[in-house]
Amino acid sequence: MRLIVKNLNILRSIINTINTSFEIKEIVESAGNNLPSLFEFSALGVLWKEESTLYLYQEESCPPSFTKEVAQNMVRVFSVLGEEPNDLARVTLQVEKRKLRPSHMAMDSKATLKSYLVLPLAVEDEIIGCVSLNSDQPNAFDAQDLQFFSVIGYQMAATLKHFQRFSSVKTMAVYDTLTTLYNRRYMEERLIVEAQKSFYSGSSLSLVMIDIDHFKKVNDTFGHTEGDKVLREIASLLKTSVRKKDTVARYGGEEFILILPEAGLEETTMIAERIRRLVESKLFEVGQAHINITVSLGISNFPGHNPKSKEDLVRMADQALYDAKRGGRNRVCLFNPVQK
Amino acid sequence: MTKEVKGGKWTSDLVLDLYSNLLSMVWEVVSALIGEAILELLFNLSIKKIGEKYSFLKPLKVSEEGVFMDEMREDLRNLPPIELHRGFQSLINHLLNLFSALTEGVISREVFPKVFPKVKEAERLVSQK
Numbered sequence: 001m002r003l004i005v006k007n008l009n010i011l012r013s014i015i016n017t018i019n020t021s022f023e024i025k026e027i028v029e030s031a032g033n034n035l036p037s038l039f040e041f042s043a044l045g046v047l048w049k050e051e052s053t054l055y056l057y058q059e060e061s062c063p064p065s066f067t068k069e070v071a072q073n074m075v076r077v078f079s080v081l082g083e084e085p086n087d088l089a090r091v092t093l094q095v096e097k098r099k100l101r102p103s104h105m106a107m108d109s110k111a112t113l114k115s116y117l118v119l120p121l122a123v124e125d126e127i128i129g130c131v132s133l134n135s136d137q138p139n140a141f142d143a144q145d146l147q148f149f150s151v152i153g154y155q156m157a158a159t160l161k162h163f164q165r166f167s168s169v170k171t172m173a174v175y176d177t178l179t180t181l182y183n184r185r186y187m188e189e190r191l192i193v194e195a196q197k198s199f200y201s202g203s204s205l206s207l208v209m210i211d212i213d214h215f216k217k218v219n220d221t222f223g224h225t226e227g228d229k230v231l232r233e234i235a236s237l238l239k240t241s242v243r244k245k246d247t248v249a250r251y252g253g254e255e256f257i258l259i260l261p262e263a264g265l266e267e268t269t270m271i272a273e274r275i276r277r278l279v280e281s282k283l284f285e286v287g288q289a290h291i292n293i294t295v296s297l298g299i300s301n302f303p304g305h306n307p308k309s310k311e312d313l314v315r316m317a318d319q320a321l322y323d324a325k326r327g328g329r330n331r332v333c334l335f336n337p338v339q340k
Numbered sequence: 341m342t343k344e345v346k347g348g349k350w351t352s353d354l355v356l357d358l359y360s361n362l363l364s365m366v367w368e369v370v371s372a373l374i375g376e377a378i379l380e381l382l383f384n385l386s387i388k389k390i391g392e393k394y395s396f397l398k399p400l401k402v403s404e405e406g407v408f409m410d411e412m413r414e415d416l417r418n419l420p421p422i423e424l425h426r427g428f429q430s431l432i433n434h435l436l437n438l439f440s441a442l443t444e445g446v447i448s449r450e451v452f453p454k455v456f457p458k459v460k461e462a463e464r465l466v467s468q469k
Contacts, residue, residue: 080441082385115444117444120381120442125381125384143373145446146443150378
């Protein structure tokens with residue numbers, strides 16, 4: 001009885017997280033993070049029809065052959081349900097690996113798919129994808145697992161359908177209309193999730209705050225329309241300079257912020273330096289002129305800088321950005337605890 | 341309800357009764373496992389697919405409350421029992437295939453022991469002279 005109550009509480013919490021998600025990636029991540037408390041499994045798979053993308057949320061020790069088997073199986077089941085695609089080659093595979101089980105239970109490199117549960121993601125007679133739990137163990141799932149999983153599957157479908165219906169509202173709530181980057185509100189929501197994850201698991205998390213140097217001069221000299229063009233170009237450059245799992249947002253005005261999960265100081269500095277050099281070397285076309293623009297960047301990191309909260313992380317990145325500005329601009333600075 | 345007609349043959353009514361009960365039983369067991377909404381979808385997919393060959397199945401009504409064949413019953417009782425049996429058997433087989441494709445043995449383990457004897461019973465009924 002106590003176990004059922006515990007499971008129901010976990011289930012309630014998962015549903016709540018799914019309901020408050022902003023996009024497919026978040027739904028998959030929140031489910032992937034919480035499902036190990038309910039089930040023993042190796043990979044969670046979500047196949048979403050709208051963009052023919054198969055999201056696989058996996059235990060980090062899952063071997064590539066296992067990933068391929070899961071993908072093939074999901075595509076097969078999706079086609080059995082009478083929906084396209086029926087061919088793995090037409091599906092974009094996006095794999096997210098996370099530590100879902102203790103090290104001593106790491107998967108064998110020769111592990112194969114031994115059992116699974118797949119459920120259609122369906123709302124109002126329309127199949128919009130499917131979701132699966134997959135295991136390298138035979139008969140890993142029973143009737144009770146299926147009962148819990150079907151509740152989660154149904155909730156995921158309802159939320160995805162909601163996204164499709166209100167995509168324009170969602171777009172306004174999540175994206176910055178000028179740059180099409182995430183907006184500050186979304187960034188703050190995302191930071192809550194990533195900070196919780198990192199503070200809980202001890203995994204690294206970095207923030208990079210970026211400010212365009214002397215941007216006011218661009219606006220004053222060439223006008224706001226040309227200034228907006230520069231913002232869009234830098235936004236596009238930022239988007240292509242980060243990893244898939246990173247979040248790039250417009251923080252306000254000419255300020256941007258990057259959330260880099262599982263990035264240590266060294267990797268973050270490398271990314272930030274790359275961005276600085278890319279901006280510095282690019283010629284921006286404003287009006288009839290071609291000009292050089294530079295950016296200053298400030299970095300904070302958990303656990304490197306020992307922040308106690310997400311607010312600390314933001315404050316530290318901001319402080320580092322201030323140091324970069326004060327140090328002469330066009331540079332990357334790490335948070336310096338001595339100046340705290 | 342009359343179960344026999346002239347000539348001592350079993351009527352289609354008996355086959356319809358049997359499959360009506362069988363579908364209700366499948367609904368009851370499987371809806372407890374995967375919920376009514378997903379099961380409704382799987383039933384509708386199966387009816388659409390098998391209805392291509394056995395068009396008399398198309399009017400089967402499925403909702404989140406279950407499977408209902410009351411409205412179609414009058415039309416169906418004029419069909420040969422063997423035809424009814426084949427159509428409904430195909431429908432059940434298709435559903436079982438879907439259940440297996442989705443959950444391997446998890447649903448089948450619960451449903452198959454209840455379905456198999458009923459289908460055998462239907463086979464016996466339609467083969468009786």
